[in-house]
Amino acid sequence: MNVTFADLRHVYKSPAGEARTVLDIARWEVDGGQQILLRGVSGSGKTTLFNIAAGLLAPTEGTVTYDGQKLYALAPGERDRFRARHTGYIFQTHYLLAPLTALENVVMPMAFARKYPAGQWKRDARDLLGRVGLAEYAHYRPAQMSTGQRLRVAVARALANRPDVLLADEPTAALDAGAAQTVMDLVQAICRENGASLIVASHDPALAARFPLAVDLEHGRLIAQAAEPLYAASEVMA
Amino acid sequence: MIYDMAVAWRNLHARPIQTAIPALVIALALALSLAVAMLSDGAKEGIIQASDPFGVMVIGAKGSSQQLVLSSILLQDDPIGNIPYTIYDDLEHDERVQLAVPLAFGDNVAGARLIGTNHDFFELRTSRSAPPAFQLADGRLFAVVEDHEHEEDAEHDAEEHEEGDEHHDEGLFEAVLGATAAKDLGLKVGDQFETTHGFGEGIATDHHHEPYTVVGILKPSGTAYDGAAFTQIESVWHVHEVDPNDSLAPYMGERLGASDQVTAVLVLPASFAGQNQIYQEFYTGTEAQAAFPGTELTDLFELIDQAQEILGLIGYMVLGIAALTVFLSMYNATVAREHAIAVMRGLGSSPAHVVRIVLFETLFVTLLGAILGRVIGYGAAQVVADAYSARSAIPVPLRLLPEWEALLWALPLGVGALAGLVPAALAYRVNVVEKLFPS
Numbered sequence: 056m057n058v059t060f061a062d063l064r065h066v067y068k069s070p071a072g073e074a075r076t077v078l079d080i081a082r083w084e085v086d087g088g089q090q091i092l093l094r095g096v097s098g099s100g101k102t103t104l105f106n107i108a109a110g111l112l113a114p115t116e117g118t119v120t121y122d123g124q125k126l127y128a129l130a131p132g133e134r135d136r137f138r139a140r141h142t143g144y145i146f147q148t149h150y151l152l153a154p155l156t157a158l159e160n161v162v163m164p165m166a167f168a169r170k171y172p173a174g175q176w177k178r179d180a181r182d183l184l185g186r187v188g189l190a191e192y193a194h195y196r197p198a199q200m201s202t203g204q205r206l207r208v209a210v211a212r213a214l215a216n217r218p219d220v221l222l223a224d225e226p227t228a229a230l231d232a233g234a235a236q237t238v239m240d241l242v243q244a245i246c247r248e249n250g251a252s253l254i255v256a257s258h259d260p261a262l263a264a265r266f267p268l269a270v271d272l273e274h275g276r277l278i279a280q281a282a283e284p285l286y287a288a289s290e291v292m293a
Numbered sequence: 294m295i296y297d298m299a300v301a302w303r304n305l306h307a308r309p310i311q312t313a314i315p316a317l318v319i320a321l322a323l324a325l326s327l328a329v330a331m332l333s334d335g336a337k338e339g340i341i342q343a344s345d346p347f348g349v350m351v352i353g354a355k356g357s358s359q360q361l362v363l364s365s366i367l368l369q370d371d372p373i374g375n376i377p378y379t380i381y382d383d384l385e386h387d388e389r390v391q392l393a394v395p396l397a398f399g400d401n402v403a404g405a406r407l408i409g410t411n412h413d414f415f416e417l418r419t420s421r422s423a424p425p426a427f428q429l430a431d432g433r434l435f436a437v438v439e440d441h442e443h444e445e446d447a448e449h450d451a452e453e454h455e456e457g458d459e460h461h462d463e464g465l466f467e468a469v470l471g472a473t474a475a476k477d478l479g480l481k482v483g484d485q486f487e488t489t490h491g492f493g494e495g496i497a498t499d500h501h502h503e504p505y506t507v508v509g510i511l512k513p514s515g516t517a518y519d520g521a522a523f524t525q526i527e528s529v530w531h532v533h534e535v536d537p538n539d540s541l542a543p544y545m546g547e548r549l550g551a552s553d554q555v556t557a558v559l560v561l562p563a564s565f566a567g568q569n570q571i572y573q574e575f576y577t578g579t580e581a582q583a584a585f586p587g588t589e590l591t592d593l594f595e596l597i598d599q600a601q602e603i604l605g606l607i608g609y610m611v612l613g614i615a616a617l618t619v620f621l622s623m624y625n626a627t628v629a630r631e632h633a634i635a636v637m638r639g640l641g642s643s644p645a646h647v648v649r650i651v652l653f654e655t656l657f658v659t660l661l662g663a664i665l666g667r668v669i670g671y672g673a674a675q676v677v678a679d680a681y682s683a684r685s686a687i688p689v690p691l692r693l694l695p696e697w698e699a700l701l702w703a704l705p706l707g708v709g710a711l712a713g714l715v716p717a718a719l720a721y722r723v724n725v726v727e728k729l730f731p732s
Binding site: 102139140154164216 | 637645
């Protein structure tokens with residue numbers, strides 16, 4: 056699924072009432088299956104861009120189009136369902152729901168999207184937990200798991216509906232290098248398998264080598280797009 | 294929908310105290326209303342059942358007509374006083390009277406009243422075609438011993454008695470026990486017991502020394518008389534022949550079954566017209582009063598209804614408090630979970646989903662309270678009914694109240710839904726971006 060951001064502008068009002076433009080993108084196209092690293096320091100607009108891409112935050116101006124479907128032309132309820140079905144979101148912190156087990160956390164977006172029959176939710180969720188190495192932890196609650204394990208559950212949850220686009224906001228920020236590598240290997244591999252686009256927002260320079268394409272966001276503007284992909288497109292899709 | 298319910302249940306499970314307290318408050322509110330309604334209904338039914346066999350009119354000493362009915366039919370109050378035996382005698386020979394039964398109260402057996410009467414008592418029925426209300430389960434009726442002043446009556450009684458030829462003094466202290474009295478006192482046919490003055494264990498401790506012999510035990514009748522002992526009226530008189538040296542003489546002479554006196558007469562008139570005439574005669578007379586149990590019990594039921602109304606209002610007030618408790622609990626829980634709600638929204642949940650989850654949580658709490666309220670309500674009603682029945686021998690038959698059932702489900706669920714509206718609206722309006730990505 057291709058995603059196009061066009062004439063995108065988002066303005067926040069400061070407490071003093073002063074308008075501040077946090078995002079200003081003339082045009083950006085993300086092709087289906089692409090894996091992109093979105094770089095930028097804190098406050099550069101990465102999270103705002105993700106929220107707009109996910110349909111959580113209506114931009115002040117401009118459009119976000121998924122394969123011809125303008126996201127903000129949809130009614131709020133339809134947009135929620137569209138998000139559930141087509142977009143996966145890995146939050147910076149895991150944001151698992153404490154009362155639910157790992158399995159139930161993974162099932163949750165399936166129940167919201169209803170993309171697949173209810174009969175297969177638990178089976179798919181177990182498979183996903185197996186993929187992230189947590190088959191044994193299906194009935195653990197977040198409080199009973201380590202930070203790395205929680206993040207892997209969050210990855211499984213974001214992939215629950217086999218999204219067309221996966222947004223990962225600083226997914227490795229809370230992990231040590233080894234755990235970060237494991238999680239990123241997993242996320243990238245599953246996205247390749249599913250043909251899903253992956254956009255990872257991070258200011259971790261260690262991630263640059265993993266992506267064929269890196270985009271820099273500075274003060275809300277895409278100021279540079281990597282001219283030379285680190286991998287050939289054919290390798291990305293393989 | 295099922296998933297929303299499962300998440301709601303999980304959320305409640307994760308905060309057991311905040312779930313249990315509002316559920317318990319709802320349960321107590323419902324239990325109070327339910328127990329009061331059931332006991333009120335059971336008390337009325339029990340009183341009707343307990344007063345059924347006793348005819349339509351009671352004659353007794355002047356005073357409170359309600360006290361007369363309560364003391365002579367439900368054995369619930371002290372008698373007002375005694376009336377001359379001649380009143381009974383006249384009524385018994387009055388052609389307007391189908392049946393007249395004398396009652397003389399005086400002593401008790403470990404709290405069970407000893408009632409002097411004659412065999413006509415055992416002819417009392419709930420209706421003309423019904424079998425006698427008081428029937429022997431074991432043994433025989435007490436013997437009727439000829440009395441010097443009431444020879445004619447004694448002869449009449451003796452004819453009816455299967456052991457009617459036992460005209461000897463030994464028969465004077467024979468007794469028949471009600472079913473509950475026999476059970477409570479642990480007495481069987483052939484056993485003996487002594488009586489004490491007065492109507493309760495605490496009134497007097499002065500023991501009579503003439504032991505009574507149990508000659509019969511009655512089947513349960515569903516009346517207060519199940520907790521009483523019966524003997525011939527002459528026996529009561531004999532025991533209370535006033536000895537001027539007896540410290541209880543004044544009390545005995547006026548209040549207890551002193552000789553030639555009865556405490557009350559149960560009257561079954563032969564006709565409606567006759568009943569009204571008799572009532573008028575006693576109304577204008579000075580010796581005694583006539584009271585209609587039906588009328589007095591209707592007044593009593595009005596008092597019960599008033600008490601039920603007051604307790605019902607208290608129940609509604611507690612339910613109101615319960616609604617506030619549920620509201621506060623759910624509101625606090627929703628505020629505390631705004632972040633979790635934002636996560637759910639971020640993962641594709643529609644606002645409708647989170648509203649449903651919050652409403653399900655509220656409904657589960659109230660449903661839990663409603664179920665628990667029934668258990669507590671039924672349990673409490675049963676315990677109180679049993680305790681009252683054991684103390685008074687008046688049954689309190691409890692039954693399900695269909696007219697209350699629907700209300701007792703609808704009310705808490707309605708209250709729960711209302712209490713959940715504001716938290717649900719709060720959940721609906723959660724700003725996802727603000728909660729997930731605070732700046």
